[in-house]
Amino acid sequence: MKLQKTIQNECRISGKGLFGSKDAQAVFKPGPADSGVVFVRTDVPERVRIRAIAPNIAERSRRTTIKKGSVSVETVEHCLAAINALEIDNILVEVNGPELPSLDCSSSEYFKALKAAGAVEQQAARKCFVMKEPITVSAGQSCIYALAYADDRLNITFDLDYGGHTGIGRQIASYRLTPEVFEKNLARARTFLLEPEARQFQARGMGTHLGPRDILVIDSDGPIKNSFRFPDECVRHKIVDLIGDMVLVGRPISGRIVSYKSGHSLNQQLAKKLYEAAERRERMAKSGTDALLDIRHIARILPHRYPFLLVDKVIEIEGDRFIRGLKNVTYNEQFFQGHFPGTPIMPGVLIVEAMAQLSGLLFAQALEHTGQLAVLLSMDGVKLRKAVVPGDQLILTAEAVRSRKRTAQCRCKAFVADSVVAECEIKFMLVDNEKI
Secondary structure (H helix, E strand, O other), X not given: OOEEEEEOOOEEEEEEEOOOOOEEEEEEEEOOOOOOEEEEEOOOOOOEEEEOOHHHEEOOOOOOEEEEOOEEEEOOHHHHHHHHHOOOOXXXXXXXXOEOEOOOOOOHHHHHHHHHHOEEEEEEEOOOEEOOOOEEXXXXXXXXXXXXXXXXXXXXXXEEEEOOOOOOEEEEEEEEOOHHHHHHHHOOOOOEEEHHHHHHHHHOOOOOOOOOOOOEEEEOOEEOOOOOOOOOHHHHHHHHHHHHHXXXXXXXXXXXXXXXXXXXXXXXXXXXXXXHHHHHHHHHHHHOOOOOEOHHHHHHHXXXXXOOOOOOEEEEEEOOOEEEEEEEOOOOOHHHHOOOOOOOOOOHHHHHHHHHHHHHHHHHXXXXXXXXXEEEEEEEEEEEOOOOOOOOEEEEEEEEEEEOXXXXXXXXXXXXXXXXXXXXXXXXXEEEHHHO
């Protein structure tokens, strides 16, 4: 049994942010057991704590950002990579600005500072997520696979294909993550940009403090006014970014990741899937079910009852933004007696009703303490794409589009396996509970 670790002493790092060019200081402090990696913005009126986990990812281009409400911490990946490589489970990172220092655009200075701070074991076991089933994400030509592997560490193979660019070409590298391997082979690998990207970057007012000697800017002949630290520095840096982004799974992971041309966006999608898989596995181990809300909890929230309660369990909730639930369709459903004898098909209106009920569960997260209920107001863009029959499992999703004082709207989909069987947009009226 491996024990959790935190740092032994405080340490700090100062510098300008890569994108915003603003001065910032990061102060690293020991974190209590089971607290995880937590960033604290100290420059806002009331300190905001943001845990580095997948549900807190904010969409940004070319970097990793975590967010809580309107407060975010930008460009955390190089810091997270050093934390991951040093096997630090719990740490508090206080930052007095919106972005972490970029330093030399690598993970090296973070690694040096945290290594010098020392490590101390805590009286709690590490909760490692061991990959057992393949998980894949892709976008266009880019893809990334998480696979089971006979090793208790994270193993990464990265295929960086810039075949049409002579300054980079195609680079392939594989590493087994240990502190020693990271320090020797990966920590010093820097962020890189192609020359046209660098010009666009600064034309938008980003990275204005940087010159070619501060960051790798690459043309067809290689680095401009700079030189590679490793012949394959570009692919090594991509591995560093991936190691940092995997911290967002919320626990150390073991297995193998194989990536082809992925970047932060695809890395983060994988982190979200791994986070969800780890949460489900832990719920199963604890209570025997992977449900966030089982039927008993659902019945306490929704007024519907047999035969009209059409959500069996909820398996994913992201605040008041997104929800995923399941409806198991069996031949015993009452409506199959007349729809249709000999050719049982679930009525489309009931699929839409199931999506509406799931949406009600989503808005209940926000309305729990307001004394309001979400009542169906209208449905738009209803599309029934495939028949649902006995034996199918409906996977229902609802994503909040907007929420105002008196109305709320969400976008819903229903799947069987990976096929969309129905979709619509539903608008609700928020009314006082006592008026119902």
